[in-house]
Amino acid sequence: MVPMIWLYGKHACYAALQNKNRQIHKVVVTQKNERDAVSKLVQTNTRIDMMGKKDLDNLVGRDAVHQGIAVQVTPLGYEDISYLKNLTEENQIVVVLDQVTDPHNVGAILRSCAAFGVKALIEQERHSPKETAALAKTASGALEIIPRIHVGNLSQNMKDLQSMGFWTVGFSEEAKEYLHKADLKGKIAIVMGSEGDGLRRLTEEKCDFHLKLPTANFSTLNVSTATSVALYQTFIIQNT
Incomplete structure (x- = not known):
């Protein structure tokens, strides 16, 4: 029970x-x-x-x-990756989190997902926060709107995303191309790593390409803030 x-x-x-x-x-x-x-x-x-x-x-x-x-x-359930096969829009955004475990970060990311029309949040089952009051409070209602998809093997499910027509876009400070110069039309999966370690090697290798956020001399952003910036720019590109 x-x-x-x-x-x-x-x-x-x-x-x-x-x-x-x-x-x-x-x-x-x-x-x-x-x-x-x-x-x-x-x-x-x-x-x-x-x-x-x-x-x-x-x-x-x-x-x-x-x-x-x-x-x-009663806590909400989780969707399966096959949920995305039912979506028909030409432009779609999903967010993939690689071992982001802090409930406040995930709650804030859910809130940004709701603001920018994200279709689902994909997390690794064993390395994601359970539904809690703190997560729901930070999400400010978005927990009820954005489907959470739990997967076992993240790199394998990134292949599944690609087979569905999604471009998997990893974000890293070491990337050579800037976010605002990328063509992010179509079906886009924004892949974000954990605060401490960033994207794991296998996750990074499965990404179709990598982008970084333009910043001044201080480049480090909280993962929820970085995700919000990435979603904003992708939303603008897809709706102009």
Whole structure:
């Protein structure tokens, strides 16, 4: 049986409540007007409890910025790589993460994915964060929008992407070509490595080509920030 988890924060909770694929078990709020708003979104048999702020602090953690609402849910499932075969648009973007394990980074990447129309986030099953309240809070609702695809062998599944017509684009500080000079029309898989090690050798070798972000003298960016920049530029190229 999959264990239930608590989500907190208005964006994460309201997005979960509006997701028809999300199983909701209970909602806790601290204000009556919040309860009235929630009652319009949930099924009639969903339990909605009023609770004092301190009690909610104790429920989700004193350091959690819950904004007066928490929702108990069943974690979302993961899609298979074959999910992408059903997509028909000429221009598509997916993001591939090579052992990015920090939930705040993955949450922020999901948020950028939602902003720039990404079709899916692909992660290695054994080296990716589980769904948690912290990840959902950082994603600010995007967890309910962007499908997460878990794969076993990342390099093999990059071959699968290529067979579906995706160009796999690895990002590295050592790349010779800059992002803004690349032709990123069509089906693009943006491949990002972990903060410490970057892309692993096998992952890097499976990429069709490599790009780097133009920066000033300070070249190191957080992986979620770098992904956001890459997505912005790719989105601009594909929509102009």
